[in-house]
Structures are given as C-alpha cells and as structure tokens.
Amino acid sequence: MKNLLAPSASELRTLEFARTPNPAPVDPAKRAEILADPGFGNHFTDHMVDICWSEWGGWHRPRVQPYGPIALDPAASVLHYAQEIFEGLKAYRWADGSIRGFRPEANAARLQRSAVRMALPELPTEYFLASIRELVAADGDWVPSAPGTSLYLRPFMFAKEAFLGVRPAKKVNYYVIASPAGNYFTGGLAPVNIWLSTQYNRAGKGGTGAAKTGGNYAASLLPQAEAYENGCDQVLFLDDGYLEELGGMNIVLVRRDGTLITPESSSILEGITRDSILTLARDRGLTVEERRVHIDEWRAGAESGEIVEAFACGTAAVVAPIGSLKTASWEIRHASTELALSLREELTGIQYGRVDDRHGWTTRLDVGQ
C-alpha cells in the first residue's frame, strides 16, 4: 500500500529526546502497592513520550515529559473523524533485573501499516524503538517483577490539527504511555467463555479491520457488552459465517492430530502473539493451517471430536484457552487446554528469559539506563 503521507525531506533530525522529569512522581511506597496488584490498564507511570509531526516539519520535538492530560482543540480532527492508531506491547523484568521487550520491531511495522491505512504519517522503526526505550529509561522502576506481570506499553498517534474538513490532518502527535499489568482476565488461566456475535460485524473487506485503530474497538463495544450479559469474557466476530477474531485477540483451533487452524482474512489484525505461537508450533513439528474457517466446521468438528481445543491469543492475555463458544441457541464446549497452556508456557518462558530465545525475539530495553 502506498503511503500518501510518506515523510518528506524534513525528517526528525535527531533522536535526542528532551527530558523533563516529573516533579511529583508517585511515592515509592504507593508504587510498590500498585505493582503488587496492578490489574490491567488501571495505573499509569510517571512519564510519557511525545513526538510531533507536521506536514511541513516532519517528525520533530521528541520529548519525555510528566504523564498528564493532553490539551486538545475541540476541533482536533481525531475527535470528529477518529483518525487514530495505536499499539500494545510489554516490557518484561528478567530474573537478572534487566528489562526486555518482545519483538518490538513487529509492533513498529504494524504501526506503520496502520498509519498507511488511516492516512497518518509512518513513524520510522528506529524512532519507535527509541521512544519505548526512553520511556523505560524514565520509568524502569515501574516494571514489576512478580511472575506473569509486566509493564504494558501503549504507543498511539492521532490527528491533532484543528480543522473540520474531512481530509488527513497536517498535524499529528505520537505518544507512548505505560501501565503496569497483571492478568488480563480476572479468572487467571481458567478457560474463557466466548460469545458469538450473530448480529454485528467488526470489519468488512476493504475496511479498517487489519489496522489497529480505535474505531474497530468502538464498534466492538456493544457486542462485547452482549457477551458480558451472557456470561462471556470476549466476543467472536464472523465474516459471512467465517471466523475472524475476538474483540481484542486472535483465535486458533486445534485438531485431534495437533494441527493448528487459524483464520486467514484481510480484515483481522495480524497478531504478533499468534505469529509467535504458530512459529513455536511449527518448531514442534505441528502443522499450521492459515485459511478460511467456517463456523460450521468448528461446530461439526467439536461434535465429532475432530477439533479438541481452541484458544485466544494476544499481547494482553498471551494465550487463553477457550472453554466454550456460546450463542442464544447452541454452544460448543472444549474440555482440553493442553496445547494452549503448553504453548503459553513456552512463549512466556521466552518472554521472561526462562527459555532459550532461539528466534532472537527479545531485546533489551533498559540499555543505557
């Protein structure tokens, strides 16, 4: 896809971030209390990164500044036309105290793809990596060390120009904020229940489903509320009967012979967790089928015993076994969680440095701290 907003000659001239320390950081005792039970997305660190972009000046003014409200003109086009994209990745505390990222270049590349689709400027990979390293350098004390915890990093970019015409903004800002994270699902590793949305779609062909943009998530909130009302944790979307993905995670089915089946679609988000899990499965000699999967195939396969397991995967929850898929009139149940949990164990082992990182997926984020 051609980026209509490819950066011009005026690029960010330097990766020197101006640093303004927070004059009133969270008290260390309070921070320790938060890190002991962070939940997900509830607390934010002391600093944030901010880089400006304009059509005439390119990327400029990289800063680390105190975490706090962003002043927006009421006419800022993001508030009207939702020109916005984001990413989600984690920083992990290893046993030796170092802080590591997991495939952050893949998040940088996906942010660029999202930018192209949403007519936003592409942030070069080296700026993306520098931005998360800067925030980790400022807020490294916020990376928890208890098993299964991490610092969730949320880079995002939006149209800041005050202008009500419908066209790509000429002024955009990129930020990174961070939030200490524990388990995404309150039930821990217990299998999750999924609600099948029969009334709503998440995305359509040629739409924005493959971009990580806020509107896709806004569209998922009503069906997600329906899922909660029906005792489910997440919602599954179909496209004309074919599996797409969950509100915030990809989906994988497991056949009796260990084959993993996952939807191929131009309107789902290409998950980095899914890609990593499929790679680990191939390393084990398992077959991976990335293809269209009709809901009837899952239903019939679960009934016949051909499909024995299903799981959801994404950065926030890592891998979550699916215990059931529910609709108003029928239900699929899976008792096995074996492959999901063993792949989860291997992946988290790599992320936390307990398992050999044979693919070179982990990167130090705290170097130079």
Ligand SMILES: Cc1ncc(COP(=O)(O)O)c(C=O)c1O
């Ligand atoms: C809609 C959607 N699908 C899939 C994923 C999984 O992507 P990743 O594994 O890169 O986190 C996410 C994000 O986490 C998501 O929001």
